[in-house]
Amino acid sequence: EVGGGLPGRVDGETFLHARQGAKTDLTLCVRREADGAWTGVFEYATALFERGTVERLASHFHALLEAATGKPTA
Structure with missing residues (x-):
């Protein structure tokens, strides 16, 4: 979950869903919740x-989002 009330800030938790019958090798689904937070699975x-x-990949993705929101004009 990537939430954020403040610009330049990424909060959240990583959700992983392991599937033996996954339709694709790797999928990231992102949606906006009713409270404005973003959730990624x-x-x-x-x-x-x-x-x-996948946990490391999610951690790197989270770091990328933090860096991108920390310097919005870069």
Whole structure:
């Protein structure tokens, strides 16, 4: 979940959804909640990815969002 009441700030938690019958290898679904927060869910094929790998990917993605919102004019 990537929320944010303040510009330049990314808050949240990572949600992972492991599936043996995933339709694609790796999917990131992002949606805006009623309260204005953004929620992101990584869905991945367990035959191709270990949970730790997807957790690292999610962590890097979160860091990218933090960097992007920290310097909006860069």
